[in-house]
Amino acid sequence: xxxxxxVSFDEAAxxxxxxxxxxxxxxxxxxxxxxxxxxxxxxxQGRYVLTxxxxxxxEQLPFYLHLMKHLADRAIPVPGPQADSSGExxxxxxxxxxxxxxxxxxxxxLAPDTAHCASVGAMLARMHLAxxxxxxxxxxLRGLAWWAETVPVVLPYLAPEQAELITQELAYQRHxxxxxxxxxxxxxxxxxxxFRDNVMFEGDELTGFFDFYFAGVDCQLFDIAVCLNDxxxxxxxxxxxxxxxxxxxxxxxxxxxxxxxxxxxxxAMLRAGxxxxxxxxxxDYHLPRDASMLQAHDPTHFERVLRGxxxxxxxxxxxxxxxx
Numbered sequence: 001x002x003x004x005x006x007v008s009f010d011e012a013a014x015x016x017x018x019x020x021x022x023x024x025x026x027x028x029x030x031x032x033x034x035x036x037x038x039x040x041x042x043x044x045q046g047r048y049v050l051t052x053x054x055x056x057x058x059e060q061l062p063f064y065l066h067l068m069k070h071l072a073d074r075a076i077p078v079p080g081p082q083a084d085s086s087g088e089x090x091x092x093x094x095x096x097x098x099x100x101x102x103x104x105x106x107x108x109x110l111a112p113d114t115a116h117c118a119s120v121g122a123m124l125a126r127m128h129l130a131x132x133x134x135x136x137x138x139x140x141l142r143g144l145a146w147w148a149e150t151v152p153v154v155l156p157y158l159a160p161e162q163a164e165l166i167t168q169e170l171a172y173q174r175h176x177x178x179x180x181x182x183x184x185x186x187x188x189x190x191x192x193x194x195f196r197d198n199v200m201f202e203g204d205e206l207t208g209f210f211d212f213y214f215a216g217v218d219c220q221l222f223d224i225a226v227c228l229n230d231x232x233x234x235x236x237x238x239x240x241x242x243x244x245x246x247x248x249x250x251x252x253x254x255x256x257x258x259x260x261x262x263x264x265x266x267x268a269m270l271r272a273g274x275x276x277x278x279x280x281x282x283x284d285y286h287l288p289r290d291a292s293m294l295q296a297h298d299p300t301h302f303e304r305v306l307r308g309x310x311x312x313x314x315x316x317x318x319x320x321x322x323x324x
Contacts, residue, residue, distance in 0.1 A: 004036075004037045007094060011094065012050055021043050023044045024043050025043060036056075038050070039051075041100065048101060048103055052093055056097065066134075068081055069081055071127060071130055074130040076126060076209070077104070077123075078210060079103070079208065081099050081101050105208075106205075114243055114247040116201065117231050120231055122252060122254065124223060125254075125256040128188055134189050141214070144173060146279075148174070151166055154166075154283055162303065166275070169271060169275050169306060176268045181264065181265055182265065185219040190215060192215055192223060193215075195230045221258075224248075227248065232244040237308070238307070240270075240314050258316075259322075263322060278299060282299045284297065
């Protein structure tokens, strides 16, 4: 992620020395992203990522870190937080919360095909099932309440037709959220930000999900929608590529069968996922924070995605009998 807080080699080495993972050999800032400060940290024993949390608090972070540990203990390929001699996985560096996790092998597939999408769909279902008995509770902090709070902040920066779209969609999502069908959706811990650059592959093998720092308890269908809006679209137009979308959802459904309610509300959740990231990109673009390596994402991308999901709703029909 972008480097908001400069960390010296010696400062990072002092933290690494407390974690029994060898001696620090190299430290390099990571330029992508806009939320936290991240460094690649190689040691004499392995490769790790050092994160300083710029927005999340010491009170919020145990949910994310212990969720990652919970999933790793259940054979879901996620980065494992490294503990000190007292077993603590949340540390302090430069007066800020910090964590060190193992670095996943492989690379991103930024131009995924149907096989990549199916792999992600199946692993997402496995992750959802593995997380069901996670004992900690924390809401999705970028959910509907945050959308309602943030839309008025970004409205002054929008053209009239954009303002109309974002206010109408927020009203629609509020209506959906109060429905009986929404209340019945299966819920549990979700990743909530599983874009192409948060998944690693080595060859055709999916080697891991990472960056869980937007995770929270929400409807699992929202996680699916966020993925479909990134993994299964044409990036230039925002158009949903139905072959990839069908492969993703079919692979997910084969591991955790979707309910009839989830299938019916999928078009609404695709709109919700697009709205969430349009709002956050507007916020980051128009109200940026200082950082030595900051790359704000283009907010118009998710405006296009939202318009596409509104104008052309997409439904998935499984080849099996549908549960209520």
